[in-house]
Amino acid sequence: MKTGYCKLGLYLLLLTAFLLCSVVHSLSIGVVDISWKEIVQVLYGFLIDKNMLVTLENPVAADIILDLRLPRILMAVIAGGALALGGVVMQAVIRNPLADPYILGVSSGAALGATASIILGAFSIFGVYGVSAGAFIGALAVTFTVFALTFSVSGSQSITKLILAGTALNAICGSCTSMIVYLAKDVEGIRDASFWIMGSMGRTTWEMLPLGCILFCATSLFFATQFRSLNASLLGDEAAVTLGIDVAGKRKLYLVLVALMVSSVVASVGIIGFVGLVVPHIVRLLLGSDHTRLLPVSVLLGAIYLVWCDVFARTALMNAEIPIGIVTSLIGGPFFLYLMMFRKYGYGDR
Amino acid sequence: MLITVLFMGCGNEWKAQAPASASSSVTVDTFDGYAGQGRIISQTFYEVPKRVLAVSESSIDNMLFLELQDHIAAVSSCTADERWPGTDKYRLFYKLADYGYPSKEAVLGLQPDLIVSWGSLFGDSALGSVTYWHTKGIHTYVLSNTMPAKYSNGRKVENIIRDLRALAQIFRIQDERLQKIDALQQRIDKLKQKAPAEPAEKRPSVVTIQYVYGNEFYGRGNMDMTTDIIAVAGGRSLDADIGGKKSVEYLIKQNPDVIMVVDMPRRPAEAKIRTMRAHPLLQRVTAVKHNQFFKIPYRAFYGGSVYTIEETERLHEYLKQCIRG
Numbered sequence: 193m194k195t196g197y198c199k200l201g202l203y204l205l206l207l208t209a210f211l212l213c214s215v216v217h218s219l220s221i222g223v224v225d226i227s228w229k230e231i232v233q234v235l236y237g238f239l240i241d242k243n244m245l246v247t248l249e250n251p252v253a254a255d256i257i258l259d260l261r262l263p264r265i266l267m268a269v270i271a272g273g274a275l276a277l278g279g280v281v282m283q284a285v286i287r288n289p290l291a292d293p294y295i296l297g298v299s300s301g302a303a304l305g306a307t308a309s310i311i312l313g314a315f316s317i318f319g320v321y322g323v324s325a326g327a328f329i330g331a332l333a334v335t336f337t338v339f340a341l342t343f344s345v346s347g348s349q350s351i352t353k354l355i356l357a358g359t360a361l362n363a364i365c366g367s368c369t370s371m372i373v374y375l376a377k378d379v380e381g382i383r384d385a386s387f388w389i390m391g392s393m394g395r396t397t398w399e400m401l402p403l404g405c406i407l408f409c410a411t412s413l414f415f416a417t418q419f420r421s422l423n424a425s426l427l428g429d430e431a432a433v434t435l436g437i438d439v440a441g442k443r444k445l446y447l448v449l450v451a452l453m454v455s456s457v458v459a460s461v462g463i464i465g466f467v468g469l470v471v472p473h474i475v476r477l478l479l480g481s482d483h484t485r486l487l488p489v490s491v492l493l494g495a496i497y498l499v500w501c502d503v504f505a506r507t508a509l510m511n512a513e514i515p516i517g518i519v520t521s522l523i524g525g526p527f528f529l530y531l532m533m534f535r536k537y538g539y540g541d542r
Numbered sequence: 543m544l545i546t547v548l549f550m551g552c553g554n555e556w557k558a559q560a561p562a563s564a565s566s567s568v569t570v571d572t573f574d575g576y577a578g579q580g581r582i583i584s585q586t587f588y589e590v591p592k593r594v595l596a597v598s599e600s601s602i603d604n605m606l607f608l609e610l611q612d613h614i615a616a617v618s619s620c621t622a623d624e625r626w627p628g629t630d631k632y633r634l635f636y637k638l639a640d641y642g643y644p645s646k647e648a649v650l651g652l653q654p655d656l657i658v659s660w661g662s663l664f665g666d667s668a669l670g671s672v673t674y675w676h677t678k679g680i681h682t683y684v685l686s687n688t689m690p691a692k693y694s695n696g697r698k699v700e701n702i703i704r705d706l707r708a709l710a711q712i713f714r715i716q717d718e719r720l721q722k723i724d725a726l727q728q729r730i731d732k733l734k735q736k737a738p739a740e741p742a743e744k745r746p747s748v749v750t751i752q753y754v755y756g757n758e759f760y761g762r763g764n765m766d767m768t769t770d771i772i773a774v775a776g777g778r779s780l781d782a783d784i785g786g787k788k789s790v791e792y793l794i795k796q797n798p799d800v801i802m803v804v805d806m807p808r809r810p811a812e813a814k815i816r817t818m819r820a821h822p823l824l825q826r827v828t829a830v831k832h833n834q835f836f837k838i839p840y841r842a843f844y845g846g847s848v849y850t851i852e853e854t855e856r857l858h859e860y861l862k863q864c865i866r867g
Binding site: 222223224252255256259260261310313316319320322323374375376379380381383384387388392394395397506509510511512513515 | 576577578579638639640641642643644645646647648650651653660661662665666667668670671673674678688690693752786787
């Protein structure tokens with residue numbers, strides 16, 4: 193047991209170090225060449241001595257590092273970690289390997305809110321954050337409707353009802369979004385909405401970070417105390433109850449926390465698929481289903497994965513960007529299939 | 543991490559400051575783009591811009607019309623379609639991005655002092671709000687005809703003159719180039735004067751089609767500039783009833799006299815016309831029956847430039863021929 197914890201500690205240490213190296217190294221990657229000396233000067237100037245920023249030889253380097261690269265890299269860490277954490281929790285709570293945070297209707301609600309904002313001008317009272325506000329409100333409205341429909345009954349039946357309600361509301365919101373796009377006569381607005389839905393770190397500003405960061409850190413810390421309940425959830429409601437766990441109460445709490453955290457991420461960066469679904473599966477393939485390992489390793493791996501997907505998204509084309517939602521599936525999909533083909537896979541008690 | 547983000551989110555004190563000199567400054571009104579709310583914003587130009595990023599054909603065409611090619615540092619989102627006159631000049635400029643819109647980082651790296659563009663460049667999926675660029679000391683000019691339809695009162699041929707005058711003001715143009723703008727205005731006025739005396743319902747009816755897909759088509763709406771181009775040319779636009787993706791049934795019901803087909807580099811008008819002429823149901827439509835198709839280049843109908851006015855004049859002549867039969 194002690195050896196197991198030492199091994200886990202080593203994994204976490206290595207992954208954390210790799211994540212930090214990824215964050216720092218990705219600051220140097222982009223369409224504009226910025227030397228390491230300039231990066232160090234900018235970071236020193238920003239964190240310690242602001243006067244240094246004024247005296248920089250290349251002031252554009254400060255703008256690019258501080259305005260563009262650093263916020264988007266930090267957002268990639270938050271979004272990757274949050275989506276992977278959401279995926280782990282959803283797969284445990286719903287006991288379904290196909291579950292991801294979007295099953296609650298977060299993505300379709302956000303897409304509807306964002307599309308209504310971009311094409312119809314809804315949520316314009318929020319100014320330049322109208323699209324993000326629309327996406328956040330849409331995500332929460334749909335998710336809490338799913339909860340209201342689901343928890344009108346109790347017991348194990350509620351899981352099936354949650355999946356069905358989520359699927360139905362996803363379909364309804366998808367239709368409403370398509371209807372808005374179909375009736376729109378503004379081709380550029382349609383393009384803007386479509387690109388928003390595909391996800392991008394490029395729109396991240398410093399103002400967007402605190403909400404996502406607070407929710408992610410608070411939710412991560414909370415779930416770090418819930419390994420036992422999450423492990424028991426995989427065994428089924430009856431087994432969990434015999435272990436003295438309040439299954440119904442915990443399930444509601446877990447779903448609300450995941451919905452809030454993922455909604456804040458989606459509102460900021462759009463819909464990024466695959467991370468929440470597949471990162472937990474990849475970790476499960478490599479380390480097994482015990483949440484003591486699965487949860488922290490998934491969070492770190494999700495963050496690392498999204499940082500590098502973002503690097504690829506902003507450098508693959510000359511001076512333009514690929515939406516990150518495309519990149520996450522395109523890179524992760526084949527890797528996941530490879531692991532699935534060549535490694536033994538188990539889920540929960542199966 | 544939480545502390546770092548909260549700490550960093552508190553201040554942006556490294557923002558660029560505007561130059562102090564205001565001796566020859568000019569203030570110009572423009573729009574705030576798709577990420578804004580259709581607001582008109584005033585910008586003060588303390589100096590003549592020297593490094594312009596011109597995004598889209600219409601931005602470049604307007605700059606070239608005012609002979610400002612030496613001020614262009616880079617171009618983007620333009621297609622040099624050899625079928626269109628003057629596009630060979632696009633190749634003279636450094637092309638910032640080959641695909642879609644340039645990234646924020648590429649634009650910052652270019653260090654322009656002015657971005658002349660479509661409104662959608664300043665949308666959430668591209669460069670974001672114009673405010674960000676202004677805080678960096680980079681001015682923006684959004685072409686009047688490219689604001690989101692929901693915020694505009696319709697796109698007008700006349701707005702091209704507004705854009706040209708604004709650009710002339712920004713670049714402190716005082717010479718015969720101002721007369722070139724006046725001459726363009728006179729050409730628009732002349733077209734309007736030539737409008738037929740008969741009531742609108744007796745003028746040739748025109749619809750604008752951008753894409754054709756089997757039994758469906760995509761038509762431009764009444765907030766697009768095509769509606770005004772048709773009106774100025776002396777036609778009657780049916781775009782209000784046709785805009786959007788619709789069944790060919792609508793086309794049969796509207797039965798336009800002329801179909802204006804948007805000619806795009808990768809979706810040439812000729813192929814769309816062939817599809818419509820081959821469609822058995824469309825044989826009942828007057829425009830198809832009499833082969834009355836008018837091809838309008840994409841760069842002329844979207845955004846607007848001198849080429850829009852040339853195409854409007856050409857449409858005017860074409861409609862006259864259609865009336866004569």
